Amino acid sequence: MSKKLTKRADDYSKWYNELVVKADLAENSAVRGCMVIKPYGYAIWEKMQAELDRMFKETGHENAYFPLFVPKSLFEAEEKNAEGFAKECAVVTHYRLQNDPDKPGKLRVDPAAKLEEELVVRPTSEAIIWNTFKGWIQSYRNLPLLINQWANVVRWEMRTRLFLRTTEFLWQEGHTAHATETEAITEAKQMQEVYATFAENFMAMPVVKGAKSESERFAGAVETYTIEALMQDGKALQAGTSHFLGQNFAKAFDVKFTSKEGKQEYVWATSWGVSTRLIGGLIMTHSDDFGLVLPPKLAPIQVAIVPIYKNDEQLTAISEKVAVLVKGLREKGISVKFDNRDTYRPGAKFAEYELKGVPVRIAIGNRDLENNTVEVARRDTLAKETISQDEVVAFVQNLLVEIQEHLFTKAIDFRTAHTTHVSTFEEFKEAIENKGGFVSAHWDGTIATEEKIKEQTKATIRCIPNDAKEALGTCVFSGKPSTKRVLFAKAY
C-alpha cells in the first residue's frame, strides 16, 4: 500500500492489475495463468454466489456435482463443442508419480501408470453432464430437468489476466433439458434475464441484453444470448452467456424421452454460465484512481469505523459509543468492521478502506464525543458529512441505498455517453479509435463483413440487442441492405 496506484488515464491496464493486487483481491500463482483468490476477493465471490444461487433456486433449479474429468471419447462426441475447446484442454495422461532414479528426493511421472484413455480437465461440462442425463431421462415426466453446478473449470489460455481470463476459473454452469424447443428457448432467455437482473441490481453494472452473431456463438450452440457491459476504458466485457443448444447434445449422447403421445423424441437443451470474471467487471465498472469502489450490495464490509484517539482513555470512551452504533447497524443487516487495531494510524486505515472500496467510512474522535456526532464519508463521491450519533444508523442505511443507486446511474450515464450511432464506416472507425465504447451500426449479417471490420478496427459484434428495432438501413461496411442495428465494440 506504500506506492500510489497508476492513474487510469495513464495506463488503464496497469491500473487494473495493480488495483487487483493492492486491494488484496487476487494474485498470480506459481501455476501459469492460474490465480490465487485472496480472502477479500473471495468474500465478494461468496456474496455473488449467494445472490445468484438464490435466484437460480427461485427459478426452480437444483444444484448437483459432476466429475472434473471428461474421458476423451465423451469429450469428442459433440463435434463442434469438442473442436471449439480442443486447443485449450489440459489433459491428464498418468495417475502416479514415482521416485526419480536419476534425481534422489525428486519425483517423476511413472511411465507404467499411463491411462488407457486420457482424461480432459473440464473446460465446460456439457459432455459429462449429457452423458449422465441419458440415464436420468426416460419420459416427459422427467422433464424439465433443471440443474446447476458450482465448479472450477480449466481453459488453457495463451494470455491471461487476473479475474478476466485465467487458466482455471470458478463459475456456475446451468444445464437443462426440455421436452420442447420453445420451452428450451424460454429457459435460455429467462437465464439471460436473471443474469441481467443480477448485474444491474447487485453489481450496479448496466448491461445490454442481446444475441451473439454466428461467429461469436458458444461451440455447439444454436443461439447464444449474452449480457454485455461497458468498462471505463471503452471496452466491452461479455459478462454472462446463456445458450440454446437445440438437440445437438441430445443427438450426440442419444438422449431421448417418451412424449405424452408415446413417441420417442430427442430432448432440447440449454446451458448458461457466469464466472469469477464478473469480479473483473465489477472492479472496472466502478473503481477510480484511489482504488476499488464497491456497490454496497456486494461489499464484504459495508461500513468501516475508525476511532481517532490520543490515549487509552479516549479509545475506551469511543469504543463504548461505537459498540452501540455497531449493534444498531448490524440490527439493520449492515456489515460493520470496527477497526481498533493499535498498530496502524487513522490515516493508514482511511487509505486502506479507500483502496478496498468500503462504501461508507465512519470516523469518531474526541470532539465527536463532546458533540454527540460522527464523521461519515462515502467512498463513491468521497464526500464527508458530520452526523448526529442519534441519526447515524438511519442515515447510513439510506446512504447505502443511495450509493448503490448512484453507482448504477453513473455507469448508465457513462454508457450513454459512450454509445455512438454511426452511418458510415468513417464515423465507425472514428468512434472506435478515438472515443471507444459501443458503436451501433447497420450490418449486412455476413461473417465476411464481420471479419473485415474486425481486421480493420479490432471491434467485434458484441450482440444483436434484444430491443433492436426493425429499421431498414445499409451496412456500414458493405453498403448492402440491413434490417437492424447491432452493437460493435473492442472487447476483453
Place this chain on the structure above:
Amino acid sequence: MSKKLTKRADDYSKWYNELVVKADLAENSAVRGCMVIKPYGYAIWEKMQAELDRMFKETGHENAYFPLFVPKSLFEAEEKNAEGFAKECAVVTHYRLQNDPDKPGKLRVDPAAKLEEELVVRPTSEAIIWNTFKGWIQSYRNLPLLINQWANVVRWEMRTRLFLRTTEFLWQEGHTAHATETEAITEAKQMQEVYATFAENFMAMPVVKGAKSESERFAGAVETYTIEALMQDGKALQAGTSHFLGQNFAKAFDVKFTSKEGKQEYVWATSWGVSTRLIGGLIMTHSDDFGLVLPPKLAPIQVAIVPIYKNDEQLTAISEKVAVLVKGLREKGISVKFDNRDTYRPGAKFAEYELKGVPVRIAIGNRDLENNTVEVARRDTLAKETISQDEVVAFVQNLLVEIQEHLFTKAIDFRTAHTTHVSTFEEFKEAIENKGGFVSAHWDGTIATEEKIKEQTKATIRCIPNDAKEALGTCVFSGKPSTKRVLFAKAY
C-alpha cells in the same frame, strides 16, 4: 424404487450401495472412481457446508481459493507429504488436443503441446498454499493466518465407493500459520473440537476424539487429531482430521517471519479437512432396511405433506388446509414440501419419503378434514399419531427436536454396546471377529505391534482417545508395559 432394498443383516455393503443410488444421492460416473452427486445428495452437502462454514468463520477463519494444479517441483518440496501422495496423483502432461490424423472426427493429445513441467492435480493443497503463504507472511503482524478453502481434490484410489472413497471428492481444507508451536497445536485441537461438535450436534453422529498413532498420521504431519465414528456394521469411519504440521512446510517452502523481538523464525502450521465422505457416515449411522434416515438438522426436506383424495373437489379442500399448515411451519423455519403431484398415488409417495429419509411425513385426507386432524408419521421410529390441526405446527416443531435427539441417543447406545474393553489377545480377536465395533486395549506403543495386530485381525488403531486415562497395563499383543488404552477397530 421398484425393488426392495437388500437388508443390512444380509449384506451391509450391498445395502449401502443400493441405498445411495435408490435414494437419489449419488451414482457412479463414466470416469473411473468419480461420482455424480445428485441434487438430493448435494442438498445435504450444502446443508453441511453452511453449518461448517459458519463455524469456521465464527472461529476467525476466512475463505480463499488456490489453484487446482501443483507444479511437480512444488509438490515434491515437502518430502514426506510428497511420498505419501505420489502413488495417488493424477498428472497433467499436455495442454492441447488436436484432430487425430488416423481417425476422422476423433481427437488425440497434441504431442507438440507437452508441458515443460508436469502439473499434479491437487490431492491436498499444502504445497501450493505454503508456496503462496511465503509471500503473505513477513512479520508477526501477519500471524495468525487463518485460511479455509472449499474445493475438489483428486486421489487415484484403487478401490472406490460412493461418498466413502472416490477418486475426486469435495472437501474443505483449512490451512493456518502461527507464530508459536503452542498456538498451532491449540488451533489444530480447536478444529478437532469444531468437527466433533458438528458431527454430534448436526449429524447426530457420536465421535471419539483422539490422536492418530504414528503409522496412521497424515503424510507430513507431526500429530494428527481425528474424530472416529462407528457405523452400524461395527466398522469405524475416520470422519475428519486436523493436523499439527510443526515447521515441516515452513522449512520446505522457507516461510519465516520477524518476531516481536526482531528474530527470523519459521512459522508453525496446521491443516484440517472434512469431505463428502461425511455423507457416507451420515447414511451408515442412521439408515435402516426401509431406506435413508436423516437427522432433521441436515434434511433438505424436513416435512413432506401428502394429500389423500378421491377427486379434485377433495384435493382443493385439502390444499386450502395445507396452505395454512405450510405457512405456519415455514414461519418456524421448517422446510416443507407439499406433494400434490397427481402422477403418483399416496402409497408411492409414502414409500419415496421413507426411502429418502424425510424426518416427518404428514398425511391429510377427507376424514381429517371432518375431524380437523392430520396424521403425523416420524421416519426414525415409523410411529404414527393423529394430531389436531390446531396443534400440528407446535407438535412438529417439537418432534423434529425429539427426532434429532433420539437419533443421537440411539447411535450413542449402539456405540456403547459395541465398545469392548479387552485384556487378552483372545478377547481382542473374539471382539473384532464376532462382535465388531471399537475394542479398547492396552498397546505397547510400537509400530511393529500395531502391524502384527493388523495382519492377524485387520483391525487398526483408530485413535489414542483424548480422554484416555493414564493407567498402567500390559500390551494386549506383546505383553509389554503400556500406560493407556487405545481404540482399535476395522475401518472404512
